[in-house]
Amino acid sequence: MQLWALGRAALPDVLASEGHSYVAPLSIPLSSRPSPPRELTTHEVEEYHGSYAQAAKNAVENAGFDGVKIHAAYAYLINSSFKVAAIKDLTNTGEELKLVASLD
Numbered sequence: 001m002q003l004w005a006l007g008r009a010a011l012p013d014v015l016a017s018e019g020h021s022y023v024a025p026l027s028i029p030l031s032s033r034p035s036p037p038r039e040l041t042t043h044e045v046e047e048y049h050g051s052y053a054q055a056a057k058n059a060v061e062n063a064g065f066d067g068v069k070i071h072a073a074y075a076y077l078i079n080s081s082f083k084v085a086a087i088k089d090l091t092n093t094g095e096e097l098k099l100v101a102s103l104d
Helices: 010-017 042-061 077-089 095-100
Strands: none
Touching: none
16 A cells, blocks of 8 residues: 655646645745645644554554555655755754654
């Protein structure tokens, strides 16, 4: 089983057509995208991480998968959130780094 969320690598038009928001940990667009994504709040990043953890648990405990792979390519949401944590940690108290680095 593989889990992934595109984050800023997503196509905004496709998301909009399906009723979803174009979001990422920071509102920094890819050069191939027409506009920047909406920046997620710390709470929203925490919710995404909780969703990853719950999905992995469900896959193994309820659906019978042997394991779970988290696809964290460049610009995908989970990859970006770890990088954002390091950037924000330079100017904040470190709370974001602790929050983002945990996928309990």
